[in-house]
Amino acid sequence: MFRAISSRRARMLLSKLQCAKKPLSTSTSPPPIRVAYTADSAGRGTFATRRLRSGDLIHTADPLITHPSPSLLNKVCYFCLRRSGPSAAPDETDPTVRFCGADCRQRSQGFYKVEKRSDWSAFDDHCRLQGLKYPFLVKRLACMVISGAATVESLDVLQPANLFPEILSEMEEEFGLLKDALLRAGFNEQIAFLTKQWYIGVLARIRINAFRVELAGGSYEDLLSEAAAAVAAESAVGNAIYMLPSFYNHDCDPNAHMVWIENAHARLKALRDVEAGEELRICYIDASMDHDARQTILSQGFGFHCQCLRCMSGD
Numbered sequence: 001m002f003r004a005i006s007s008r009r010a011r012m013l014l015s016k017l018q019c020a021k022k023p024l025s026t027s028t029s030p031p032p033i034r035v036a037y038t039a040d041s042a043g044r045g046t047f048a049t050r051r052l053r054s055g056d057l058i059h060t061a062d063p064l065i066t067h068p069s070p071s072l073l074n075k076v077c078y079f080c081l082r083r084s085g086p087s088a089a090p091d092e093t094d095p096t097v098r099f100c101g102a103d104c105r106q107r108s109q110g111f112y113k114v115e116k117r118s119d120w121s122a123f124d125d126h127c128r129l130q131g132l133k134y135p136f137l138v139k140r141l142a143c144m145v146i147s148g149a150a151t152v153e154s155l156d157v158l159q160p161a162n163l164f165p166e167i168l169s170e171m172e173e174e175f176g177l178l179k180d181a182l183l184r185a186g187f188n189e190q191i192a193f194l195t196k197q198w199y200i201g202v203l204a205r206i207r208i209n210a211f212r213v214e215l216a217g218g219s220y221e222d223l224l225s226e227a228a229a230a231v232a233a234e235s236a237v238g239n240a241i242y243m244l245p246s247f248y249n250h251d252c253d254p255n256a257h258m259v260w261i262e263n264a265h266a267r268l269k270a271l272r273d274v275e276a277g278e279e280l281r282i283c284y285i286d287a288s289m290d291h292d293a294r295q296t297i298l299s300q301g302f303g304f305h306c307q308c309l310r311c312m313s314g315d
């Protein structure tokens with residue numbers, strides 16, 4: 001039914017999956033899924049290796065890269081995206097940044113030290129004015145690479161988006177501002193990897209693999225601020241890149257979904273009974289939209305024409 005990935009690709013994928021240095025939580029047993037090529041045009045996908053029941057936790061996943069939504073910067077943890085309670089003190093050197101605790105502060109140390117050395121005002125202002133969120137993930141990855149917390153090739157295994165010439169020219173400005181901020185801070189040899197080609201390659205992967213992190217848990221107070229944030233069109237606490245979840249394909253009537261309770265630590269859950277060998281698919285968009293709206297967003301945002309059973313039935 002599907003082509004298995006070659007052993008060299010499988011080894012590469014495994015090493016990528018293991019590259020997150022310390023997970024937000026640990027799980028010992030391997031997840032009941034495997035990544036393989038689908039029989040249709042969707043490329044690689046995830047398949048159940050045993051029967052799953054509706055509601056089963058398939059696996060959890062920790063992000064490789066996170067970044068808070070720009071407007072919630074002082075309201076969520078700069079590392080794990082947990083909503084900060086009254087006890088979360090702002091960073092001593094930057095009142096706009098908060099860590100939820102010593103662990104997140106310690107685990108951010110490397111990239112944050114690099115980030116703190118640079119003046120990001122031009123880059124940040126440009127992204128905010130243009131309403132861009134993904135360049136913040138590239139900025140964080142670049143700082144992680146410089147600090148040794150991630151490798152230059154961290155995202156290479158993920159599928160890139162096809163970029164149109166207009167988007168490529170827009171990226172040139174962000175790239176220039178990112179590089180300039182790091183050069184001005186005295187990073188020279190350390191940013192030899194930071195070429196326009198690297199920037200575009202990373203952003204092309206982030207565009208179709210980034211998840212909007214929307215927390216399901218929370219107190220009444222959180223719900224109020226969530227409602228306020230939703231009004232301001234900012235219901236997500238941030239964006240994050242995951243490795244294994246990036247291999248889940250889309251279906252408008254999915255059999256799996258990804259949930260976040262308190263922070264960017266994600267849970268992949270079965271939405272109905274799934275047989276061994278069946279492909280697991282999640283819904284990339286708001287499933288309540290009508291057929292035409294879903295098709296437009298999937299085609300413009302993800303570059304594919306959805307041919308799931310729901311779309312084929314015209315629903």
Ligand SMILES: C[S@@+](CC[C@H](N)C(=O)[O-])C[C@H]1O[C@@H](n2cnc3c(N)ncnc32)[C@H](O)[C@@H]1O
Nearest residue numbers: 041042043044159208246247248249250302304
């Ligand atoms: C997050 S990736 C999913 C994993 C990807 N198939 C791979 O090989 O890495 C998203 C991309 O997968 C493809 N894809 C996902 N769901 C699809 C579907 N239902 N039909 C066709 N292509 C799909 C599209 O190219 C989309 O941009």
